[in-house]
Amino acid sequence: MRLQKIEKIAAKLNIPESALEKYGNYKAKISREYINSVNNNKDGKLVLVTAITPTKAGEGKTTTSIALLDGLAKINQSAILSLREPSLGPVFGLKGGATGGGKVTVEPQEDINLHFTGDMHALTSSINLISAIIDNHIYQGNELRINPEKIMRKRALDINERELREIQIGLGSDKNGIKRIDHFEITVASELMAILCIATDEKDFCERVKRIIVAYNYDDEPVYLGDLQISNAIMKLMKNALLPNLVQTAEGNPALIHGGPFANIAHGCSSLTSIKLALKISPITITEAGFGADLGAEKFLDITAKVGNLTPNVIVLVATIRALKLHGGVKFEELTNENIDALTNGFKNLEQHYYNLRKYDVPVIVAINHFKDDTKLEVETLKELLNKQGIKFAFLDGFLNGGEGSVDLANKVVEVLETTKSKYHTLYNYEDTIENKIAKIAKEIYHAKDVIYEEKALKEIENIKKLGRDNLPICIAKTQSSFSDNPTLLNAPRDFDLHIKDVRLSNGAGFIVVLTGNILTMPGLPKVPTAVKMENQ
Numbered sequence: 001m002r003l004q005k006i007e008k009i010a011a012k013l014n015i016p017e018s019a020l021e022k023y024g025n026y027k028a029k030i031s032r033e034y035i036n037s038v039n040n041n042k043d044g045k046l047v048l049v050t051a052i053t054p055t056k057a058g059e060g061k062t063t064t065s066i067a068l069l070d071g072l073a074k075i076n077q078s079a080i081l082s083l084r085e086p087s088l089g090p091v092f093g094l095k096g097g098a099t100g101g102g103k104v105t106v107e108p109q110e111d112i113n114l115h116f117t118g119d120m121h122a123l124t125s126s127i128n129l130i131s132a133i134i135d136n137h138i139y140q141g142n143e144l145r146i147n148p149e150k151i152m153r154k155r156a157l158d159i160n161e162r163e164l165r166e167i168q169i170g171l172g173s174d175k176n177g178i179k180r181i182d183h184f185e186i187t188v189a190s191e192l193m194a195i196l197c198i199a200t201d202e203k204d205f206c207e208r209v210k211r212i213i214v215a216y217n218y219d220d221e222p223v224y225l226g227d228l229q230i231s232n233a234i235m236k237l238m239k240n241a242l243l244p245n246l247v248q249t250a251e252g253n254p255a256l257i258h259g260g261p262f263a264n265i266a267h268g269c270s271s272l273t274s275i276k277l278a279l280k281i282s283p284i285t286i287t288e289a290g291f292g293a294d295l296g297a298e299k300f301l302d303i304t305a306k307v308g309n310l311t312p313n314v315i316v317l318v319a320t321i322r323a324l325k326l327h328g329g330v331k332f333e334e335l336t337n338e339n340i341d342a343l344t345n346g347f348k349n350l351e352q353h354y355y356n357l358r359k360y361d362v363p364v365i366v367a368i369n370h371f372k373d374d375t376k377l378e379v380e381t382l383k384e385l386l387n388k389q390g391i392k393f394a395f396l397d398g399f400l401n402g403g404e405g406s407v408d409l410a411n412k413v414v415e416v417l418e419t420t421k422s423k424y425h426t427l428y429n430y431e432d433t434i435e436n437k438i439a440k441i442a443k444e445i446y447h448a449k450d451v452i453y454e455e456k457a458l459k460e461i462e463n464i465k466k467l468g469r470d471n472l473p474i475c476i477a478k479t480q481s482s483f484s485d486n487p488t489l490l491n492a493p494r495d496f497d498l499h500i501k502d503v504r505l506s507n508g509a510g511f512i513v514v515l516t517g518n519i520l521t522m523p524g525l526p527k528v529p530t531a532v533k534m535e536n537q
Helices: 006-011 032-037 061-074 088-092 109-113 119-139 191-198 202-211 231-238 272-281 293-307 321-327 340-358 376-388 398-419 434-446 455-466 530-536
Strands: 020-022 028-030 045-051 080-083 104-107 146-151 155-157 167-169 180-182 184-186 213-217 222-224 245-249 254-257 284-288 312-319 364-369 393-396 450-453 474-477 497-506 511-516
Touching: 006 020, 006 028, 006 245, 045 061, 045 293, 045 340, 045 398, 061 080, 061 104, 061 245, 061 284, 061 312, 061 364, 061 398, 080 272, 088 530, 104 109, 104 398, 119 146, 119 155, 119 191, 119 213, 119 231, 146 180, 191 202, 191 293, 202 231, 254 272, 272 284, 272 293, 293 312, 293 340, 293 434, 293 474, 312 321, 312 340, 312 398, 321 340, 321 376, 340 364, 340 376, 364 376, 364 398, 376 393, 393 398, 434 450, 434 455, 434 474, 434 497, 450 455, 455 497, 455 511
Parallel strands: 045 284, 045 312, 080 254, 080 284, 155 184, 312 364, 364 393, 450 497, 474 511
Antiparallel strands: 020 028, 028 245, 104 245, 146 213, 167 180, 213 222, 245 254, 497 511
């Protein structure tokens, strides 16, 4: 594989070299001046890639997104990709990198997975600056009367480290600051990351940052980041991080990679800046929403698309035979064995995701993401099950055969874009009550019977209502492994209770985070982290 210099990739989109801020030969940020200059261009068509409920077998959602781009290039369709940036947490933890696989990757892989252009470092530094200023303000006299027991901002690290979930700070002499309990979260779960990805431009980002509630004072009144008078300092730290990053696929097609919120604990979409830019400079934009359609796609459709005034024109729902067999009851160790009964049973998971997505009135295509161990009978069985339901599908062999193996999906996507009109709308009305919005997602998307609230969550809902911020969309933090809040409940469960443990107002991001089950905002490392597996690579 021979990578093309980044200015040649930019030229495919008619982006002049003067608009590039290069990071070596194969990476570049796109200047604010150029982004502003194309704002009046007509938008292209938008393709959203999502997936069935993920398993440890891997469904290949990012791989599918890249494959679709390369497949479109093979049929002479100009397109661009907008993906999230990988987080060091999963890169060194359980999942590994997030740059595709096989013959469909974004390059340079190692750079993208690690330091890339420094966006994650800028975010982490900005988040920790906020915490440092809060603690210093209290130490230096506390003019804002901040209650140390009601500080809402956590410190951040873009590494999985369970030991930092709850810590004590200020230990030792009084010169070491105020003694209090503090917390870390992973950078990609932070409100600042969410703001980076939901802000529509630089001005919007700054205004949202000022609205972050950093703490409450002794009268239980909110203290905003704007009160700390550090928004300009944050803007200086974030100046370059606000600009999208241009890279390429292994086959030399253009991709924007920018922002990286998790979809199980945040809203899981690449930045609106990169998506909106892509729509202005290419007739087709492909973007991906994290984890299964009950998480990333729901949040993209109910939050990102609404806030960004986007119209998804088609949704690609990725399914794999091995994941369907796992949902159908097969053990992971037995996945290579043909099992038609398990495949047929696990098809319920795909069905539930498909009909959920149809509630948004956007056309849906299922991509059968092929793996080498899938048998001919299993593939034919899945096609037959889809045909019986009248579900449009394509066979995808990008992992093994690159763009050539992705032509069927590319053709099906173009066909839908040319013949079927999207009537996209959100699932719920923002003006509805918080409880009704949560219930709508729980019952319509997860298929829960009831929603059970802990006392803490109910108190927070009342606080949000008092602040007049109950007219915001809902961002549910939930396990990615199940429609329910129980990661062991596979396939297509129905009539379970969804347990709400806490509710948090992300005032700057502009949504209400609802924590369910045992979801954590600072993951831990597995027994054998991917970092250890790199030793012999």
